[in-house]
Amino acid sequence: MTSSAQVGEGGAPALQVRSLHAGYDKLVVLSGVDLEISRGEWLALLGPNASGKTTLLHCIAGMLVPSAGGIAICGCPLRQDAMGAKRQLGFGCAPEALPGLLTGRQCLEVYAAAKGLAAIDADVLELAGQFAFTDMLDRFVGSYSLGTRQKLAVLLALLGEPALVVLDEAFNGLDPASALVLKRHLRSRVSAGRCAVLLATHALDVVERYSDRAVLLLGGRIARQWSGQELAALRAMPGEGLEAALAAACVGTT
């Protein structure tokens, strides 16, 4: 695990979020979120249900327009240069958002073409093999289980060597073997400085063992941060560790 976060290519961080405000109509979800992730860093985004994690990820993916604030991916401001920013982004969509009437192979092909790739990356195909996903490639996504859809969503997010990989509850529904494969794969990409990972999750074992840093989103703001050293200390603690620290942070802030 790398504790020293590398700076992204050209000196710009992989993700920079400044004073972000967002919501839906009159409902304010995010109110002043500041966040920065460097290439070669795995950041875990924690928070109770309805704290704004998915809304933040949708803003980063350009699917939701923030009411104020700015987002830049590898130095490309999302509002002014959406295409430049999206070129660096790998977004893991919700499993239910995958097209049920295309096959897994067609999804991979269309997504790669939509990203303007000349070919599908060899290591993504290798990961599909490690996921035991190859046999499912020619079946309709509509026939997939939650875990199989999740595998496809992750494979799509990793297409095209993105500098920033954004995943929302990517371990939901995955069998333990596939979850381990994914954790190791992401860790190796991050450690090699190939990308930064932003993972919204409730799986605290992933946060403790694989993340470089964790932030707690509460009431639309970043309420608490844990550095790599703090996470290591929590991991070494007997008992509940991060779980208790997270619960205490939630209670303390509310």
Add this chain to the structure above:
Amino acid sequence: MQAGSLPAGIPRRLARRPHLAVALLRWRNAYRLNRPRLLGGAALVLALALAVLAAPPAAAVLHWLARHPVVTLAIVACLFGLSVMRRQERIQSEAATSWLAALPVPRSSIARLVLGTVARLLAAIVFLGLARAVGRLAATEAWRLFCMVAAGALAGTLAGALTGLPLRAGAAGSPGWHYASVRRARSRWATAPALTPLSYWPVAQGRIFSRPKTSRVVLFALLAIPAGRRDPGEVALAVAAGCLTAFTLVSLSTAAVRTAGDAARWLAPTTLRLRTFIAAFIWAGAVKQAAVLAVVIFLACAVDYAAALRDGAALAAAYVALSCAAAAAACARASRRVGLGAARRGP
């Protein structure tokens, strides 16, 4: 569900009929949340109906239908039968996926089928009433059409219910993708990925909307046309073929419009541009519609060569263009909403 726990305004007799109670609540909530939009939509539909009635061919078509009650009966029976079969299939597929599926209560399938039929019948009667009110139909013609529509609705509902899926308790319908077929993958899918398969999505959805099973109800209506007319067989075949063709075309158009939003949302985080997205999304559906219409024109040439080529080709081109325009508009609207490419307006 206990009667005392029902939300205010929901009749107590629906306490043991949660499917109906939920449908009623859904309508009520939609009305409360979007009252201006719903009332505006209703006004728009009314205005469209009046515009259709104001068009010169409307009166001629209505007069022709009133003069040919058997054909009218067959068309109405086909439409109601297909509608009942689709609702039956939806109810059956919901049996496995609905959040109410595990409740030990009746699914109220028959009540839901009947309510749907009654709503469509009321809409048809209102349309006939409007036609009479604006002077497009004489009283005797309006009455004759009303009788044919009512009889056709009854016959179509019965035919659809008998030939469709049985509404057994515990039985679940096939999922939608069961009706679509997997296309063979391109050999260079990994080494030279293309957007080609994207347009298979609305085509597959169109196939699901016009499930092949539904042709049975058309055959039933075809057989129901009594013999004794000068050319009952030809009329019946024309009616059946017309219904199937119209259903296929409309299914493809509807599928493209309905799936555009999901496709745009799925591809929003990519660098795909709007024009490329629209072209890649609608091409296969447009080609299929053009092929269906070409076959119809070819067959119509046997009856009237010149008219089929002149009028048929113009109408076919207009339909395909209109369908593509509707799909493109849906794609553009969805893209702006989810920020596909750079097609996003600021807050």
